[in-house]
Amino acid sequence: MAEEVRDGLKYTEAHEWLKIQNNIAIIGITDHAQAELTDIVFVELPEIGKEIKKGEELCVVESVKSVSEIYSPISGNVVDVNKKLDDSPEVINESPYDDGWLVKLEIEDKSEIDSLLDVKSYKKILK
Amino acid sequence: MVLRSPLLNIQKGLGAKFTKFADFEMPIQYSSIKDEHLAVRRSVGLFDVSHMSNVWITGKDAEKLISLTTVEDASRIGDGLSQYTAILREDGTVIDDTIFMHLGEKYMIIPNAGMATTVTKWLNEKAKEYNLNAKAEDVSRDFVILAIQGPKSRDTLQKLTDTDLNTVKFFGCQYIDISGVHCIISHTGYTGELGFELQITPPKEAEDPFYKILDAGKEFNIKPIGLGARDTLRLEKCFILAGNEFEGGRTPLEAIMSWTINWDHAFIGKDALLKQKEQGDYERLTSLECVDKGIPRHGCEIRKDGEKVGVVSSGTLSPCLNRGIAMGYVRPEFRDAGNILEIVVRNKPMKARVVKPPFVKKDWAQQH
Numbered sequence: 001m002a003e004e005v006r007d008g009l010k011y012t013e014a015h016e017w018l019k020i021q022n023n024i025a026i027i028g029i030t031d032h033a034q035a036e037l038t039d040i041v042f043v044e045l046p047e048i049g050k051e052i053k054k055g056e057e058l059c060v061v062e063s064v065k066s067v068s069e070i071y072s073p074i075s076g077n078v079v080d081v082n083k084k085l086d087d088s089p090e091v092i093n094e095s096p097y098d099d100g101w102l103v104k105l106e107i108e109d110k111s112e113i114d115s116l117l118d119v120k121s122y123k124k125i126l127k
Numbered sequence: 128m129v130l131r132s133p134l135l136n137i138q139k140g141l142g143a144k145f146t147k148f149a150d151f152e153m154p155i156q157y158s159s160i161k162d163e164h165l166a167v168r169r170s171v172g173l174f175d176v177s178h179m180s181n182v183w184i185t186g187k188d189a190e191k192l193i194s195l196t197t198v199e200d201a202s203r204i205g206d207g208l209s210q211y212t213a214i215l216r217e218d219g220t221v222i223d224d225t226i227f228m229h230l231g232e233k234y235m236i237i238p239n240a241g242m243a244t245t246v247t248k249w250l251n252e253k254a255k256e257y258n259l260n261a262k263a264e265d266v267s268r269d270f271v272i273l274a275i276q277g278p279k280s281r282d283t284l285q286k287l288t289d290t291d292l293n294t295v296k297f298f299g300c301q302y303i304d305i306s307g308v309h310c311i312i313s314h315t316g317y318t319g320e321l322g323f324e325l326q327i328t329p330p331k332e333a334e335d336p337f338y339k340i341l342d343a344g345k346e347f348n349i350k351p352i353g354l355g356a357r358d359t360l361r362l363e364k365c366f367i368l369a370g371n372e373f374e375g376g377r378t379p380l381e382a383i384m385s386w387t388i389n390w391d392h393a394f395i396g397k398d399a400l401l402k403q404k405e406q407g408d409y410e411r412l413t414s415l416e417c418v419d420k421g422i423p424r425h426g427c428e429i430r431k432d433g434e435k436v437g438v439v440s441s442g443t444l445s446p447c448l449n450r451g452i453a454m455g456y457v458r459p460e461f462r463d464a465g466n467i468l469e470i471v472v473r474n475k476p477m478k479a480r481v482v483k484p485p486f487v488k489k490d491w492a493q494q495h
Contacts (some may be wrong), residue, residue, distance in 0.1 A: 038144075039161045041444045042422050060473065062422050064160040064444055065355045086420070103266070 002127065004031040006097045010113065011122035012073045017097065020113060025074060028101040029061065029092065035043055037063045040092045045081040046103065052076060052096030054112055059102055061092070074112040132177040133271055133330035133339055141351050148354055149241030149370075163356035164446040167318050169492045171277035171344050172352035173337070176317075180243035181270040181326060184227075184234040184250065186261035192254050193227055193234055198379060200392035204229050209300045209313050212387055213379050214246060215396030218311035219403060220376040222249060224369055224384070228300040228313055233309070235278040235326065236263075239369040243267045253395065271333035275340060276322035276360075278492065279347040284323055286321045286343040287336070295323070306339040308332050317357065319364030319485065332369040359443050365414055365454060365484035371425055371441045372412060372454065378403055381456065383412045383484075412435060415468060416486060417451030418478040423470045429455050430469040430476060439470060447487045447495070453479065 005011075010018040015033035019026040024074060034040065044060040052058060058072040060079075082101050094098035107113065117125070130151045132138070136143075143154035154175065155165060166172050184192060193201040199212040211230040213221050221467050223246055227236040238246040243265045250263035275284055287306040295301065300313035308327060316322030327333040341349055361368065372382055378396075379388060380403055388400070401407060417423065423442030428435055437457035445452045453470060462467060464483050469476035 038156065040286045041161075042420065044421075062444075064359060064446070065155065067422075067424065 002096070003035055005120055005123050005126070006107060009097070010116035010117065010118065012057055012116060013125060014071065014073070016070065016073050018073060018116060020107075023107050023114075024079065025105045025107050026101050027058065027073065027103050027105060028096055029070065030122075031096050034093045034096045034100070037061060037066065037068060038093070039063050040089045043085040043089045043092070043102070045085065046078050048078050048081060050078045052078060052105065065092075070102065072105070074105065075108040077108065078103055079106050080104040130178075132175050134175050134177070134333060136352070137334060137337060139174065143351070143353060146354060148178055149239075151240060153178050154351070154353040155397070156355045157351050160353070160355035160359060161446045162387070163350050163352045164359050166348065166350040167277045167320060167352060167356065167360055168447060168487075169278070170347045171275065171279035171283050171349045172356070173344065173349060174274040174276065174352045175337070175339050175356060176272045176274050176324070176357070177330070178240035179269070179272050180238040180240065180246070180265065180267040181272070182236045182238060182243060182250070183264045183266055184236060184261060185264070186254075186259070188254070188259035188261040189232075189234050192250060192259050192261035192263075193236075194248055194392055194394065195257060196253050196395055197225075197227070198384075198394055198396075199227075199386040200233070200389040201227070203389070206231060207299055207301050209315060211296050213384060214249065215379070215394070215400075217395055217399065219368075219378040219380075219396040219399030221373045221379060221382065222246065224367060224373070226313070226315060227275065228311065230300065230302070230311065237272070242369070261295070266328075269328045269330070271327045271330045273325045273327065273333060273337065273340070274316055274322060275321050275325070276316045276318040276352075279344065279349075280320070280322045283340060283344040283347060283349060284406075287339055292323070305336050308336050309337050310336075317366055318360040319487070319489075320380070359446055362441050362443050362452060363445050363447055363485060363487040365486065367412075368441055374440065377456070378409075380404060381409055381411055393454075408459065411459055411462060412440070412454055413437065413457040414482050414484045414486060415439075415453045415455060415463040415470065415479040416448070416482045417453070417470070418467065418480055421475075421477045422451045422471050423453035423472060423477070423479070426454070427455075428471040429457055430471060431461050433476075436468065442470075445486055447491055451477075451479070452486045457481075
């Protein structure tokens with residue numbers, strides 16, 4: 001099964017994606033990441049309003065056997081979280097780029113976006 | 128050194144992801160831990176458990192050596208029967224839990240992954256010390272162990288043998304031909320379901336039965352199962368995982384294994400256990416089902432009203448119950464069924480209820 005890398009998104013080496021809409025970044029994990037983790041069974045999301053610095057823990061994603069910390073690829077203020085994941089964490093496996101998004105951050109420093117990977121560079125990492 | 132099952136290439140071909148367990152590189156999962164877990168509860172799954180060890184005990188005092196070094200009186204376990212037991216140090220703590228099989232003049236014990244050298248050395252030392260004519264020999268590398276587990280395991284395996292598997296009783300063991308391969312079968316397992324385990328030697332001989340079993344189980348949607356589901360299956364039934372539940376030195380009384388102890392015979396560690404039993408005030412393995420959302424893990428602290436009263440030895444999400452479950456050592460006064468305790472996960476206390484084992488009852492598959 002080929003893992004999807006979606007056009008129009010930014011990526012990180014840690015297999016996160018970011019969708020930039022004006023000053024908001026929607027953040028999730030990539031198709032590759034969900035396939036590696038398999039069966040996601042629990043997600044711990046940050047509180048809305050929390051200030052997060054680049055590199056700090058953004059949320060925790062657990063599979064049956066593993067606990068994975070997701071570190072924030074950029075700095076910002078948490079403006080929304082995907083509450084659906086509380087009851088249906090498996091949505092991340094089913095729809096990593098759409099219904100399985102994790103957090104919306106209000107971007108603090110736009111220059112941090114420039115250092116993220118584009119589609120082409122992320123595809124290279126997967127090879 | 129990383130050891131590999133002789134079936135590694137076959138497993139790679141089936142899409143397995145691998146993990147290191149003890150010194151072994153073993154499949155952790157093929158499709159998904161949840162799917163594999165449910166396949167075993169509802170139908171049938173095939174495990175390669177070659178990471179487990181094989182030790183032959185031979186000599187005219189073999190039975191005496193087993194009685195001396197385990198909590199079981201081996202004279203009670205007739206030819207063609209196997210027994211789950213524990214090997215103790217003099218201080219009563221468990222070196223390893225194991226099954227021994229009585230096969231004619233010989234016994235085979237199945238120590239845990241990575242325990243073969245320790246157990247073999249211990250048994251040979253004790254044979255010498257107590258002047259017994261018995262010898263332990265580590266033959267782990269000569270055997271592949273396959274486990275066929277689940278309500279359809281017997282129907283699957285029956286297609287590959289002329290022996291009526293209904294005659295292999297619970298905890299029975301004997302030699303058998305499976306698709307033309309001579310091996311040892313036992314009606315045992317680590318899943319709490321109907322199941323069998325096969326000891327196959329030499330290892331190369333296991334390749335054909337592995338394929339044949341998958342083929343015979345096709346009509347039941349058999350799945351190859353990795354160590355991930357093996358762990359969740361055993362934990363739902365509150366079976367002990369040596370590396371977790373005996374960590375730091377635990378006695379069979381603490382591990383709630385009293386039922387395995389035959390007090391009417393002399394064995395190494397008995398005096399220490401009698402002393403502990405009399406004294407009574409010791410942590411005991413306790414089953415906790417989470418009330419709050421979250422997954423307890425090995426090492427998490429267990430609290431009552433903010434005070435530490437124990438520690439989690441094993442924790443996971445139960446695929447059958449879809450909630451966190453844990454076993455942990457808890458002070459005796461806090462472990463009555465129904466008590467609400469807290470398990471601390473990432474610095475957050477999470478409510479969990481003490482329950483009677485097992486977490487998943489025998490009729491779960493019929494009801495779900």
